[in-house]
Amino acid sequence: TEKLNLLYEGKAKRIYRTNEESVLLVSYKNSATAFNGGKKAEIEGKGRLNNEISSLLFEKLAEKGIESHFIKKLSETEQLVKEVTIVPLEVVVRNIMAGSLSKRLGIEEGTPLQKPIVEFYYKDDALGDPLITEDHIDVLEAATKEQVQELKTAALKVNDVLISHFKQCGIRLVDFKLEFGLTSEGKLLLADEISPDTCRLWDEETNEKFDKDVFRRDIGSLTDAYSVILNRLGGEAACT
Ligand code: C5P
Numbered sequence: 001t002e003k004l005n006l007l008y009e010g011k012a013k014r015i016y017r018t019n020e021e022s023v024l025l026v027s028y029k030n031s032a033t034a035f036n037g038g039k040k041a042e043i044e045g046k047g048r049l050n051n052e053i054s055s056l057l058f059e060k061l062a063e064k065g066i067e068s069h070f071i072k073k074l075s076e077t078e079q080l081v082k083e084v085t086i087v088p089l090e091v092v093v094r095n096i097m098a099g100s101l102s103k104r105l106g107i108e109e110g111t112p113l114q115k116p117i118v119e120f121y122y123k124d125d126a127l128g129d130p131l132i133t134e135d136h137i138d139v140l141e142a143a144t145k146e147q148v149q150e151l152k153t154a155a156l157k158v159n160d161v162l163i164s165h166f167k168q169c170g171i172r173l174v175d176f177k178l179e180f181g182l183t184s185e186g187k188l189l190l191a192d193e194i195s196p197d198t199c200r201l202w203d204e205e206t207n208e209k210f211d212k213d214v215f216r217r218d219i220g221s222l223t224d225a226y227s228v229i230l231n232r233l234g235g236e237a238a239c240t
Contacts, residue, residue, distance in 0.1 A: 001025070001080060011037065012050070012197060022083040022184065023071065028054075028193075034216040036128050041215070047077040049226040050195040052235045055079055057162070057194040064161045066154070068190035069181060084181025084191050088142050090121040090129060091151050093159045094175040098200050099213075100131075101175075110207065116159050118152050123179075150188055151180055158190065166201065169232035171210070174200035196226045 002019040009015075011033045016025040028047035033040050051073065058070035071080040094101060097111040101119075120137060121129045137143055143151065155178055166173045176199035179192035192198070196211040203210065210225040 001074070013193070018080070024081050024083050025074065026051075026079050026081055026193075028077045028079075032197075032212070032215050032222060034212065036125060039216070043215075043222050045223045046226065049223065049230055050193060050197055051077050051079060053226065053230050053233060054193040054195045056230075056233050056235055057165075058190075060165055061158060061161055061190070061194075066157055066161060066190065069192075081191070082183065082189065084183055084189050086123070086179055086181045086191060087147070087151070087188070088123040088140075089137065089151070089180070090123055091155045091178045091180065092119040092121060092175060093117070093155050093178070094119070095159070095163065096172065096174040096200075096202075098174050104131075116156060118155050120148075120151075121177075147188060154178075154180070154188070154190065158194075162194070162199075167204070170204045171229070171232060172202045172204050172207075174202055176200070196229050201229055 001023065003025050004017040004019060007015045007017050007024065012029055012031060014027045014029060016027065018025050028051040030042050030044055030046045031040065032043050032046060055070065055073040058068045061068060062070070069081040069084055071082060073079045094117045095113060097107050097113060098109045102109045120132050122132045122140060122142065123129060134148055137148055138145070158178060162176070163173050176194065178190060180188050181191040183189055199211055200213060201211045202208065209219065210228045214220045214225045215222045
């Protein structure tokens with residue numbers, strides 16, 4: 001597969017067209033951003049860690065019957081994916097109270113939830129990705145009612161698989177964000193990435209954080225934290 005022109009550059013990834021139809025190349029960058037771009041850093045090794053972790057997780061999901069845009073890992077920092085049109089929604093699943101929900105509801109971080117919560121945020125940087133309701137999704141025409149149900153069901157399925165997979169590695173899946181896209185045939189497909197940038201991952205025993213909160217809250221080395229996740233998932237973390 002040949003890498004052709006740059007299609008899109010986001011905060012953490014670049015997306016290139018390839019010589020194969022409907023196949024795109026995702027290149028993971030070393031940039032770390034938080035607070036909607038308000039905090040930024042270049043962190044050597046981050047792109048590789050997220051590419052490896054995301055590839056392993058998409059492979060695990062495929063093994064469990066959950067399809068995604070992921071085709072295969074190409075190199076340390078690159079993967080091939082199926083082309084989709086991203087649905088402008090961030091689908092967040094929460095198992096344990098943390099982050100923005102903890103703030104919004106005034107409930108202490110770490111409080112377990114009786115059942116997983118699914119939330120939708122509107123993907124719009126200028127608006128700061130606001131939390132929205134299903135009626136808002138209707139008004140915005142961001143997805144149909146049927147698609148919203150499909151997104152919820154798919155997100156909860158992903159949650160089941162990831163909870164048990166991370167549990168085997170001694171990690172608690174606190175919450176995470178998913179994105180979905182539509183193929184040219186109109187099929188909804190899990191897309192984007194699943195990595196410590198998009199999940200909260202805590203040590204089962206100590207509650208130590210191995211995710212982007214380390215960067216957001218300045219509480220340690222991001223690459224050390226992400227390497228722990230890659231190691232525990234069975235990958236080879238860098239010793240650089
Ligand atoms: O900040 P908040 O608590 O709403 O985040 C919930 C989950 O979604 C966290 O795991 C966070 O890393 C992820 N998230 C993300 N991208 C965003 C917002 C949240 O990956 N733009």
